[in-house]
Amino acid sequence: MEIVRSQTKASGPGVIPTIPLYRCAPALEVRLEDFEVFAIDRLRVLKGISDGLSRGKKSDEMEKLVTHFWKSNMKHPISSEVTNKDIISHFVLRLVYCRTEEFRKWFLSIETTLFRYRFQLQTSDVQRALMAEFELPYKAVGNVEYEGLKDKLTQVARSIGQSLPSGNAVFYKVPFEEVPELVATRKVYIQKGHAYVAMNQVVSLVVTQFRSHLSKALVLTNRKWTSMIREKESDRLTPIVEALATSYLGPDYSQPKEFAEISLKDIDQVAKSSFPLCMRHLFEKLREDHHLKHGGRMQLGLFLKGVGLPLDDALVFWKSEFSRKVGTERFDKEYAYGIRHNYGKEGKRVDYTPYSCQKIISSTPGVGDHHGCPYRHFSEENLRAALGKMGVSSRALEDVIDKARNKHYQLACTLTFEAVHNSSCDAGVNHPNQYFSDSQSILKGG
Amino acid sequence: MTGEVENGRDDMVIDEPQAESMRINAVPDGFNPNYLKVYYGKLFPHADIFRWMSYGTDGKHPGCDQSFFGRREFSFTLDNDIYLRFQSFNSASDMENAIKEKCPFKIDIGPVYSVDPAKRHAYAQAGDNVFTPVERELVFDIDMTDYDDVRYCCSGADVCLDCWPLMTIAIKVLDASLRDDFGFNHILWVFSGRRGVHCWVCDAKARRLNNEQRAAVAEYFRVYKGNENSQKKVSLMGQALHPFLARSYTNVLKDFFERKLLSSQQLLSEERYEKILDMIPDEGITSELRGKWQDNRRSSMAKEDINVFRWDQLKHLLQSGKQKAPGVRRCVEEIVFSHAYPRIDMEVSKHMNHLLKAPFCVHPKTGRVCVPIDPDRCEEFDPTNVPTLSKLLGEINMGLRTEGDEWDATSLGQSVRYFRSSFLQPLLKSCKEEIESSFIAKKEQSRNSLTW
Numbered sequence: 001m002e003i004v005r006s007q008t009k010a011s012g013p014g015v016i017p018t019i020p021l022y023r024c025a026p027a028l029e030v031r032l033e034d035f036e037v038f039a040i041d042r043l044r045v046l047k048g049i050s051d052g053l054s055r056g057k058k059s060d061e062m063e064k065l066v067t068h069f070w071k072s073n074m075k076h077p078i079s080s081e082v083t084n085k086d087i088i089s090h091f092v093l094r095l096v097y098c099r100t101e102e103f104r105k106w107f108l109s110i111e112t113t114l115f116r117y118r119f120q121l122q123t124s125d126v127q128r129a130l131m132a133e134f135e136l137p138y139k140a141v142g143n144v145e146y147e148g149l150k151d152k153l154t155q156v157a158r159s160i161g162q163s164l165p166s167g168n169a170v171f172y173k174v175p176f177e178e179v180p181e182l183v184a185t186r187k188v189y190i191q192k193g194h195a196y197v198a199m200n201q202v203v204s205l206v207v208t209q210f211r212s213h214l215s216k217a218l219v220l221t222n223r224k225w226t227s228m229i230r231e232k233e234s235d236r237l238t239p240i241v242e243a244l245a246t247s248y249l250g251p252d253y254s255q256p257k258e259f260a261e262i263s264l265k266d267i268d269q270v271a272k273s274s275f276p277l278c279m280r281h282l283f284e285k286l287r288e289d290h291h292l293k294h295g296g297r298m299q300l301g302l303f304l305k306g307v308g309l310p311l312d313d314a315l316v317f318w319k320s321e322f323s324r325k326v327g328t329e330r331f332d333k334e335y336a337y338g339i340r341h342n343y344g345k346e347g348k349r350v351d352y353t354p355y356s357c358q359k360i361i362s363s364t365p366g367v368g369d370h371h372g373c374p375y376r377h378f379s380e381e382n383l384r385a386a387l388g389k390m391g392v393s394s395r396a397l398e399d400v401i402d403k404a405r406n407k408h409y410q411l412a413c414t415l416t417f418e419a420v421h422n423s424s425c426d427a428g429v430n431h432p433n434q435y436f437s438d439s440q441s442i443l444k445g446g
Numbered sequence: 447m448t449g450e451v452e453n454g455r456d457d458m459v460i461d462e463p464q465a466e467s468m469r470i471n472a473v474p475d476g477f478n479p480n481y482l483k484v485y486y487g488k489l490f491p492h493a494d495i496f497r498w499m500s501y502g503t504d505g506k507h508p509g510c511d512q513s514f515f516g517r518r519e520f521s522f523t524l525d526n527d528i529y530l531r532f533q534s535f536n537s538a539s540d541m542e543n544a545i546k547e548k549c550p551f552k553i554d555i556g557p558v559y560s561v562d563p564a565k566r567h568a569y570a571q572a573g574d575n576v577f578t579p580v581e582r583e584l585v586f587d588i589d590m591t592d593y594d595d596v597r598y599c600c601s602g603a604d605v606c607l608d609c610w611p612l613m614t615i616a617i618k619v620l621d622a623s624l625r626d627d628f629g630f631n632h633i634l635w636v637f638s639g640r641r642g643v644h645c646w647v648c649d650a651k652a653r654r655l656n657n658e659q660r661a662a663v664a665e666y667f668r669v670y671k672g673n674e675n676s677q678k679k680v681s682l683m684g685q686a687l688h689p690f691l692a693r694s695y696t697n698v699l700k701d702f703f704e705r706k707l708l709s710s711q712q713l714l715s716e717e718r719y720e721k722i723l724d725m726i727p728d729e730g731i732t733s734e735l736r737g738k739w740q741d742n743r744r745s746s747m748a749k750e751d752i753n754v755f756r757w758d759q760l761k762h763l764l765q766s767g768k769q770k771a772p773g774v775r776r777c778v779e780e781i782v783f784s785h786a787y788p789r790i791d792m793e794v795s796k797h798m799n800h801l802l803k804a805p806f807c808v809h810p811k812t813g814r815v816c817v818p819i820d821p822d823r824c825e826e827f828d829p830t831n832v833p834t835l836s837k838l839l840g841e842i843n844m845g846l847r848t849e850g851d852e853w854d855a856t857s858l859g860q861s862v863r864y865f866r867s868s869f870l871q872p873l874l875k876s877c878k879e880e881i882e883s884s885f886i887a888k889k890e891q892s893r894n895s896l897t898w
């Protein structure tokens with residue numbers, strides 16, 4: 001089994017565990033289940049980091065958050081497998097996220113953040129070992145040079161509220177463009193194009209390397225994916241990779257609830273109080289037009305299944321509306337099958353689980369369609385009107401609009417949730433069914 | 447025609463009432479399109495601009511990338527605000543002819559792209575990001591309007607010799623840091639034609655910085671916190687100043703502030719001293735100073751400038767041994783920084799594809815030529831004495847020239863000569879060396895890879 005270098009070193013006895021740099025793909029056999037499961041576990045970590053960042057968490061909060069998500073998702077019962085899981089999951093997600101510019105950007109920035117915090121949590125011995133592994137061409141500043149610069153280095157340290165470590169502090173002399181973040185914040189001394197980077201700042205140096213390596217690698221992976229992998233793996237990996245790209249990572253909403261959280265007689269009332277805007281909109285349109293096009297039927301139908309509307313009730317529900325438009329006969333012939341089908345398939349198949357926000361947000365509703373995420377797909381004017389109808393106060397409304405404008409659709413939805421329920425929603429909105437159950441537990445608990 | 451306007455600066459469009467723009471300009475008929483035609487025909491140094499923009503790639507050496515100049519974006523602002531972006535030229539004569547024919551009111555220079563920008567649409571189908579900027583000078587734009595809260599002599603588009611020192615300071619501070627801190631050598635400073643300066647850093651390393659790295663350099667220079675809608679405020683934290691700020695303070699800011707700005711802007715006069723007292727976070731001190739200043743208003747201060755006198759009092763109080771709180775001691779520096787430290791337009795520097803007006807353009811409002819400024823002698827530069835179009839044409843008409851270039855005998859001569867000898871020649875020399883050495887390195891590499 002051929003694995004990246006850091007792994008072989010790390011697994012040896014008495015060697016400090018370290019972080020893999022993902023320099024080359026693991027040449028080990030990966031079981032298909034592991035392939036998917038590992039990737040989903042890592043995706044949970046990345047998603048957690050991404051949410052943390054978009055919620056504006058500070059650096060120390062991020063450090064805790066990264067540690068928490070890593071610990072709770074990236075364990076493996078066999079300790080020697082932990083690093084393998086790390087490496088495999090990373091490479092699987094490369095395949096998933098190499099395929100569009102937007103994906104690549106997201107993956108690059110989140111993986112880099114993950115790496116930064118993991119690196120910072122290592123001891124300085126490990127950090128030094130990692131630096132060596134990057135084969136950075138920088139040497140520590142020698143004694144003579146150090147003495148000559150000591151005053152300036154002290155001055156910089158004091159300007160950022162630190163003091164120079166006593167004795168021989170280790171500094172690296174690097175081209176200033178390798179440490180843009182340290183330059184931008186004037187945290188380094190710069191002379192003739194060289195920045196003098198203190199040992200406790202090398203993380204920026206390493207992160208720059210990590211990012212630029214990964215960035216190039218993603219472009220290459222994309223090329224390989226389109227030129228061969230997709231074709232070659234069309235019945236094995238490709239469907240998994242494609243499903244992962246839109247997958248949702250919260251609790252499993254694929255199985256109908258054992259106890260219906262919702263029954264036909266109070267569905268209208270529940271729709272008003274606990275449906276997220278995307279579902280509320282579909283629901284109202286259905287009541288109004290007695291019809292929904294396919295995309296809308298899927299989005300709402302699977303959602304209703306997820307919140308526990310039993311199949312029989314679902315048939316009654318859809319029939320009562322559609323028959324007014326197309327007649328009972330046509331409903332039974334053309335539409336009932338689809339509804340039964342949604343319920344008929346169990347688990348596994350991604351398509352028949354309720355749609356996640358990510359999937360809904362990335363859908364592309366066309367003319368006559370009402371599915372999609374209103375925060376993304378509505379015009380600002382329509383969104384304002386819809387939010388007003390939900391009872392969002394005008395102050396909260398501006399915040400929501402602002403988030404939507406900045407493309408933070410799920411945050412906009414979270415703020416709406418908070419405004420409507422007058423209660424916070426710390427986990428954010430990731431899934432319409434989660435919105436629903438969070439709402440119900442507030443309403444019932446209160 | 448695309449209406450994309452990357453460069454939203456004032457001087458791009460001509461929208462102000464005529465009267466206002468004339469204040470700086472002694473010659474009333476400072477600008478007109480016919481003059482401009484003569485200017486482009488006889489005076490504009492086309493060949494020098496071409497050689498600059500070629501960075502040595504127009505040479506005979508086999509390492510020269512012949513496509514280089516042709517991938518550079520130029521954009522023209524014509525009469526009537528017609529804006530032509532993504533112009534490109536294959537040769538010096540191509541460029542010269544286009545300029546002479548179109549007679550642009552303004553020429554902007556953009557980045558060098560991966561492919562010829564005029565043909566960008568043909569590449570658009572080919573997949574993602576084929577058309578992308580690959581090189582661009584690191585540029586800075588400093589505009590006097592950004593100083594309106596600290597200058598009282600003029601406002602908006604006007605400048606005079608009382609506020610111009612703010613630009614001199616900017617040149618001195620940035621030029622020193624670009625050379626000493628960042629290690630750049632090929633730096634061109636240019637008068638923007640009315641009320642500011644532009645800086646072009648042309649070292650190969652500067653041209654290849656990515657946006658993040660450009661932003662880092664620009665941020666390094668920034669001391670103002672807060673945004674457009676809040677009062678610009680300097681806050682100098684920490685127990686010491688970063689060496690760059692400390693050096694700027696002792697070498698440039700302090701001296702200019704005390705020697706020039708204090709009295710030229712009357713910063714501690716009756717109407718203005720409250721604004722400065724506002725910056726001192728200690729009630730006791732401010733009321734003591736206020737008391738003193740209300741008194742000495744009455745006494746005659748004939749022998750010394752009152753602003754300087756008061757400044758000494760203020761410094762004495764703030765920096766005396768009694769003041770323990772670092773915030774109070776730092777206050778003197780903060781006041782100086784607030785009134786004198788360079789304010790650069792961050793957006794212009796941060797993005798590779800930002801356009802910037804070419805040197806030697808003529809400002810359509812003032813009629814003044816955007817001439818280079820020698821940073822070593824920037825104190826001597828007088829914006830009100832820069833050659834205007836009408837003056838230059840007058841000089842041509844006098845027929846002083848006997849042989850050689852037309853500009854040589856005009857007051858533009860010294861500017862072109864400076865551009866050539868102090869900027870262009872050393873630049874091209876280093877470009878040539880780089881082309882040769884990278885050619886050799888490439889050959890080495892291909893030889894090595896063959897033996898594999």
Ligand code: SF4
Nearest residue numbers: 276278357373413432
């Ligand atoms: S964020 Fe999710 S739950 Fe909210 S409206 Fe959009 S898709 Fe629906």
Ligand SMILES: [Zn+2]
Nearest residue numbers: 599600606609
């Ligand atoms: Zn003035």
